[in-house]
Amino acid sequence: MDDVESGKPTFVSSQAVAEVFTEIERSQSPDAQPRPDILNIIHQFKTWEPKTLPAETLQSYQSYYDFQPGSITTLLTKTGRERTIGEIAHNFVTIKNQLPPEFVSYITELKEHIKTVVAEGKPLPPILLLATPEVFNGNMLDGVHRSLAYILAYHESNKSFDPGLPAYVGTSPTNKLRAIARRIKQSAQKQWRMKKHP
Numbered sequence: 001m002d003d004v005e006s007g008k009p010t011f012v013s014s015q016a017v018a019e020v021f022t023e024i025e026r027s028q029s030p031d032a033q034p035r036p037d038i039l040n041i042i043h044q045f046k047t048w049e050p051k052t053l054p055a056e057t058l059q060s061y062q063s064y065y066d067f068q069p070g071s072i073t074t075l076l077t078k079t080g081r082e083r084t085i086g087e088i089a090h091n092f093v094t095i096k097n098q099l100p101p102e103f104v105s106y107i108t109e110l111k112e113h114i115k116t117v118v119a120e121g122k123p124l125p126p127i128l129l130l131a132t133p134e135v136f137n138g139n140m141l142d143g144v145h146r147s148l149a150y151i152l153a154y155h156e157s158n159k160s161f162d163p164g165l166p167a168y169v170g171t172s173p174t175n176k177l178r179a180i181a182r183r184i185k186q187s188a189q190k191q192w193r194m195k196k197h198p
């Protein structure tokens with residue numbers, strides 16, 4: 001993959017990215033099926049740019065926020081106010097005792113897995129990012145947990161662990177995606193308001 005600081009970018013098709021995403025999902029479980037909504041969004045981007053992101057760049061990308069009171073993303077983003085991966089990693093450390101123990105264990109195990117994969121010289125699976133967060137709920141289409149685990153490993157190593165996290169970045173969204181994203185966001189916000197003010 002191209003380095004984030006490289007010159008002329010290269011691009012891959014949405015079909016190729018969809019195949020990579022499907023392979024990642026099925027590597028976790030042979031029976032796993034990739035989420036159709038994510039596959040649909042992948043195909044709504046005209047081009048995808050492969051990059052390798054250093055930690056300082058990765059930290060600036062925004063996670064999704066699900067508008068559900070009491071959810072993990074609500075806690076980690078402080079009700080949507082702190083959505084970058086850097087902020088989420090900081091909040092994970094400071095409010096760890098408020099998070100579900102199984103989630104904390106999962107992220108901790110994922111962090112150690114990432115370090116092991118890198119130590120063995122194997123490639124990390126790419127995350128999926130969107131260049132323009134306004135067409136979706138944040139930059140991250142897939143890979144929030146991997147990004148969080150990576151940034152935790154980075155800071156715990158005093159910033160010495162930073163091989164770069166592979167990513168495909170979606171560019172040039174179609175007009176159809178903008179309409180889909182607008183409806184999704186409006187629906188989520190409506191559900192949140194109804195729960196807050198029944």
